[in-house]
Amino acid sequence: MSGAVWSYSENESVSNEVASAAADVAKGASAEPVVLEIGAVRAGVRAPGAKLLLKGPATSDVPPEVAAEAIAKASKQLQPAAILIGATRYGREIASRLAVKLTVGCLSEVSKLSADGNALAGERNAFAGKVVAKVSCALPAIATVKVGYYAAVESAGTAVTESDVGQVNPLVKVVSREKKAAGAVDLRSAKVIVSAGRGVKKKEDLPMLEELAREMHGALGCSRPLSSDLGWLPEEHHIGLTGVTVKPDLYLALGISGQLQHTAGMKDSKVVAAVNTDKDAPIFQASDYGIVGDLYQIVPAIRKALASRR
Numbered sequence: 001m002s003g004a005v006w007s008y009s010e011n012e013s014v015s016n017e018v019a020s021a022a023a024d025v026a027k028g029a030s031a032e033p034v035v036l037e038i039g040a041v042r043a044g045v046r047a048p049g050a051k052l053l054l055k056g057p058a059t060s061d062v063p064p065e066v067a068a069e070a071i072a073k074a075s076k077q078l079q080p081a082a083i084l085i086g087a088t089r090y091g092r093e094i095a096s097r098l099a100v101k102l103t104v105g106c107l108s109e110v111s112k113l114s115a116d117g118n119a120l121a122g123e124r125n126a127f128a129g130k131v132v133a134k135v136s137c138a139l140p141a142i143a144t145v146k147v148g149y150y151a152a153v154e155s156a157g158t159a160v161t162e163s164d165v166g167q168v169n170p171l172v173k174v175v176s177r178e179k180k181a182a183g184a185v186d187l188r189s190a191k192v193i194v195s196a197g198r199g200v201k202k203k204e205d206l207p208m209l210e211e212l213a214r215e216m217h218g219a220l221g222c223s224r225p226l227s228s229d230l231g232w233l234p235e236e237h238h239i240g241l242t243g244v245t246v247k248p249d250l251y252l253a254l255g256i257s258g259q260l261q262h263t264a265g266m267k268d269s270k271v272v273a274a275v276n277t278d279k280d281a282p283i284f285q286a287s288d289y290g291i292v293g294d295l296y297q298i299v300p301a302i303r304k305a306l307a308s309r310r
């Protein structure tokens with residue numbers, strides 16, 4: 001087994017987060033953090049140490065089964081101590097395929113990763129974030145790393161070594177690709193999030209909250225019913241257990257009851273403020289500031305106060 005901790009994500013900014021996790025793990029295991037690239041080196045991917053380019057696939061844009069096969073081939077040759085993959089939908093598929101191919105254990109969606117030379121350990125939320133489970137796995141091991149937990153690695157190492165993994169034939173042929181509509185939000189990097197819940201009575205009222213978010217230099221998020229059930233906002237706005245995990249400086253929850261599945265995705269926000277007509281709404285338990293009131297009165301009042309300061 002080599003003294004290396006590999007990190008990989010198909011998404012450049014997630015790759016930079018996973019590289020930070022690999023640097024932490026490598027410290028404890030007296031190993032080197034190595035950022036994997038498949039097919040081609042990407043300019044936006046930073047590395048705390050060296051990069052390892054897996055040559056064979058013609059491009060970095062490969063389907064998960066190709067990434068898994070390429071990483072498995074290189075891993076059999078070079079025997080890293082651990083392989084960390086960003087827990088995106090794509091990354092989860094790579095990690096599970098890889099664990100089967102290499103017959104090693106896999107920790108899922110973990111943060112606070114560490115290693116002591118014998119085992120890889122981390123923490124993961126269980127029961128909608130009510131419980132933190134400490135999990136570990138004997139090395140060599142794989143882990144998918146919780147997206148949004150680690151700060152992106154700062155350093156940009158330039159050394160690139162190569163490993164030829166040869167031709168990997170995809171099982172699935174990509175017939176065509178369509179870009180997502182423009183205007184997609186990046187809630188993970190937003191400093192302020194104004195979040196809408198079922199207290200918003202109709203879709204036509206959302207622009208009022210969107211305006212507030214803009215005036216606060218923030219982004220608009222929502223609870224799951226608004227995106228998944230009502231379809232008022234695209235999926236990438238939905239925060240929680242099955243949505244995005246966020247930790248802005250300010251999270252303003254408007255008409256959100258605060259069920260565990262929602263708070264699991266925003267409980268690490270620095271400051272939480274909530275507006276709800278129900279004084280017993282659970283969101284107040286998760287808030288630093290609370291207003292018992294009607295968002296249709298409170299939102300215009302906040303906007304007026306902000307306007308008077310300009």
Ligand SMILES: Cc1cc2nc3c(=O)[nH]c(=O)nc-3n(C[C@H](O)[C@H](O)[C@H](O)COP(=O)(O)OP(=O)(O)OC[C@H]3O[C@@H](n4cnc5c(N)ncnc54)[C@H](O)[C@@H]3O)c2cc1C
Binds near residue numbers: 198262277
């Ligand atoms: C497996 C599973 C996964 C889930 N994952 C997620 C997830 O990731 N994210 C998520 O959000 N949910 C998730 N849910 C759904 C979750 O359980 C809740 O149903 C959802 O979060 C409730 O959304 P809400 O707070 O907007 O609506 P409600 O629970 O209906 O709350 C609306 C709130 O608005 C208040 N209100 C009403 N009118 C006003 C007004 N005029 N002004 C101010 N307040 C008002 C009410 O008092 C109430 O508290 C999941 C559920 C399951 C089963």
